[in-house]
Amino acid sequence: MNLYADFLQNQMKVVHKWKHYFPVYERHFQNWVNKTVTVLEIGCGRGGSLQMWKRYFGPHATIVGIDIEPRCKNYEEDQISVRIGGQQDPAFLQSVLDEFGPPDIVIDDGSHVMSHIAATFRYLYLKLPKNGVYLVEDLHTAYWPEYEGGFAREGSFIEMAKCLIDELNADHTLGVVPVSEFSKTTTSMHFYDSMVVFERGVHTRKFAPMTGTDPV
Template sequence: MSLWLDFLTNQDLLIHKWKHYFPIYEQHMRRFQGQDVLMFEIGVSQGGSLRMWKRFLGPHARIVGIDIDPRSAPAAEDQVEVRIGDQSDPAFLQSLIDEFGVPDVVLDDGSHRMDHVNASFDFLYPLLPKNGVYMVEDMHTAYWEEYGGGVGVPGSFIERCKGLIDSLNADHARGALPSDEFTRSTRSMHFYDSFVVFEKGATTGKHAPRVGKPLFE
C-alpha cells in the first residue's frame, strides 16, 4: 500500500501532513522497507504518523517519536516509542542515542523554530550512518519572522542550506572552499516546496572514469 492510500484510508490516530509530502516520503524512504531500520520523528502530536511509518516500513522497523508535550506519550505501541523532551537539548538527544542507537532516518516535524531545527540538525545529522536520510518539513516557516525566519535571514534553516550547497560541492571549487565533514559524508541535497532532504553517502574522490568512444578523434 502506498503512503498516500494509507493516509486516505487511515482510521487510527490523526495524521496531519501536507498532500505533496507523500511522494517525497516514498522517494527517500522506500529503500528502508522491510529493513531493520531506526527512525526518529521529531514532533508527535497525536501520533498518527508514527503508526503510519510503522505500517510503511514494516515489521522490523523501530520508530521513536520525540515531543515536548507529555500528552503525546500514549501514542506508543509495539515498534513505536515516544520520548518527551526538547529537540534542541543535546543532553536529551544524547539520551535517545544511548537508549536506541543512531537513527537511519530522521524526520523533523517538530516546533519548526529555526533555533530548534538548527540545534537538532547540528547534533543528529553528523551521527547518521552512510545511506542515512535526514528530512526537514514545513520549511515555509523559514520565511516567517515568528519562527526565527525571514527572507535572507542568516538564522533561517533555508538560508543555511544555501551555504551547505557550496559545502556539498567544495571539492570542485579548486581550493576556494574548504572541504569538511559535510562534504565528505553527504551524497545529495533535495529541495521541495517547504521540504529539505539530505542523503548521506560518501562520494569524495570516487569520480567514475570516462568510458565510451569519443564522437571526434
C-alpha cells in the same frame, strides 16, 4: 504499500500532512521498507504519523518519537517509543541515541523554530549511518518571523541549507570552501516545496571517463 492511499484510509490516530509531501517520502524512504530500520520523528503531533510510519516501514521498524508534550507518551505501542524533551537539547538527543542507537531516518516535524531545527541538525546529522536520510519538513516557516524566519534571513534553515550546497561541492571551490565531514559523507541534497532532504553515503574516487569513438 502506497503511503498516500494509506493516509487517506487512516482510521487510527490523526495524521496531518501536506499532500505533496507523500511522493517525497516514498522517493527517499522506499529502500527501507520491510528492512530493519530505526526512524526518529521529531514532533509527535496527535500520534497518527508514528502509526503511519510503523505501517509503512513494516514489522522490522523501530519508530521513535520525541516531543516536549508529556501527553505524547500515550502514543507508545508495539514498535513505537516516545521520549519527552526538547529537540534543541543535545543532552536529551544524546540520551535518545544512547537508548536506541543512531537513527537511519530523521524526520524533523518539531517546533519549526529555526534555531531548534539548526541545533538538531548540527547535533544529529553526522551521527546518522553512512546511508542515512535526514528530512526537514514544513520549511515554509523559514519565511515567517514568528519562527525566527524571514526572506533571506540569516539563521533560517533555508539559508543554512543554501550554504551547505557549497559545502557539498567543496572539492570544486578551489579551496574557498574547506572540505568538511559533511562534504565527505553527503551524496545529495534535495529541495522541495517546504522540505529539504539530505542523503548520506560514501564517495568513491571522483573521475570523469570518456567513452565512444570520434568520427574519422
